Amino acid sequence: MWKLAVTPLAFLLLTAPGVLSQCRPGDNCKLPDCRCWDDTQLPGSLAASDIPQMVIVSFEYGINSANVDSYLELFDGITNPNGCQPKATFFPTELNTDFTVIKSLYDGKHEIAMTTPTGAIPLDADEWKKAFSDMKAKISGAGVPESEVIGTRGPELYCGGNDQFDSIKENKLVYDSTCVTLEYTDKNTFLWPFTYDYIENTPECTIGKTPTMAYPGMWQFLVADLTFKGTKCASPSACSLEIVDSQDAFDFFYNSFALHYEGTTKAPFILYIDPLWLSVEHQRQGTKQFLEFIRAAFDDTWIVTTQQALAWIQTPVASVNATDFQPWEC
Numbered sequence: 001m002w003k004l005a006v007t008p009l010a011f012l013l014l015t016a017p018g019v020l021s022q023c024r025p026g027d028n029c030k031l032p033d034c035r036c037w038d039d040t041q042l043p044g045s046l047a048a049s050d051i052p053q054m055v056i057v058s059f060e061y062g063i064n065s066a067n068v069d070s071y072l073e074l075f076d077g078i079t080n081p082n083g084c085q086p087k088a089t090f091f092p093t094e095l096n097t098d099f100t101v102i103k104s105l106y107d108g109k110h111e112i113a114m115t116t117p118t119g120a121i122p123l124d125a126d127e128w129k130k131a132f133s134d135m136k137a138k139i140s141g142a143g144v145p146e147s148e149v150i151g152t153r154g155p156e157l158y159c160g161g162n163d164q165f166d167s168i169k170e171n172k173l174v175y176d177s178t179c180v181t182l183e184y185t186d187k188n189t190f191l192w193p194f195t196y197d198y199i200e201n202t203p204e205c206t207i208g209k210t211p212t213m214a215y216p217g218m219w220q221f222l223v224a225d226l227t228f229k230g231t232k233c234a235s236p237s238a239c240s241l242e243i244v245d246s247q248d249a250f251d252f253f254y255n256s257f258a259l260h261y262e263g264t265t266k267a268p269f270i271l272y273i274d275p276l277w278l279s280v281e282h283q284r285q286g287t288k289q290f291l292e293f294i295r296a297a298f299d300d301t302w303i304v305t306t307q308q309a310l311a312w313i314q315t316p317v318a319s320v321n322a323t324d325f326q327p328w329e330c
């Protein structure tokens with residue numbers, strides 16, 4: 001009798017929409033292709049102290065022979081704990097981009113992702129679709145294999161919500177790194193990248209629209225905002241008025257890095273470098289000093305591309321074993 005009574009109830013519970021749509025870590029959502037936004041376990045169930053601190057350096061807009069060296073020289077003389085030179089993630093526009101430069105960056109093992117062709121925010125679903133299909137065509141036309149181009153970022157960190165994710169899906173892309181959140185920006189609340197398999201309660205994007213539909217297997221790399229002398233800013237240039245010398249620029253990034261490093265989640269730190277930022281000499285110097293310092297001072301800190309970070313999240317290894325982690329090799 002007991003069995004008969006309990007079975008229909010269990011059936012009802014499992015099929016009720018609210019229960020089905022809820023993300024349950026390790027149950028209806030598992031790595032490598034699903035991670036709940038609010039999963040309280042760190043990837044691989046590792047302790048924060050065993051997690052390599054990842055720092056993702058990303059550049060946006062026109063990439064050409066006039067500006068590419070100013071990006072690449074940030075990594076001069078810097079190596080990761082495995083002896084390899086760090087690589088960056090580029091989110092080029094078509095405007096002002098020289099695609100032979102894009103191909104040589106790819107050949108140098110940097111990651112090629114994309115933003116919209118002109119750097120303008122698409123106005124509707126069709127424009128988002130065309131934006132990413134045009135960029136994919138341009139990038140693959142330059143000789144970068146299509147399967148290696150999986151990432152997107154909305155212009156000026158503007159998230160396109162469902163329109164953007166419909167385009168990500170249609171163009172066979174995998175992740176977005178646009179959503180700025182004001183909610184999860186404290187030492188102990190930084191979130192790990194997550195998938196939109198279950199949309200319920202996923203974080204609001206402060207700029208633009210937040211997806212409201214489920215997109216299984218598609219990842220969001222949230223961009224935590226930066227704070228300096230009490231001012232909050234989504235992009236580094238937005239804080240420029242507060243930054244008067246290279247020490248300020250160093251402190252600006254270092255303080256934010258330290259919150260990630262010392263926090264309970266040890267989530268990846270995404271450094272969003274807008275083109276204006278590096279055009280100011282003391283800001284360029286402070287950025288370079290910051291990257292040199294974190295590699296010199298912390299033996300569990302790695303500068304990686306977004307794809308390298310994703311590979312780690314999908315198959316996590318402890319810090320002590322990270323020097324043998326294949327996706328991080330040269």
Ligand SMILES: *[C@@H]1O[C@H](CO)[C@@H](O)[C@H](O)[C@H]1NC(C)=O
Nearest residue numbers: 046050317318319320321322
């Ligand atoms: C590192 O790798 C070795 C060999 O695979 C394994 O036995 C050990 O548990 C790993 N260490 C950690 C902290 O995961």
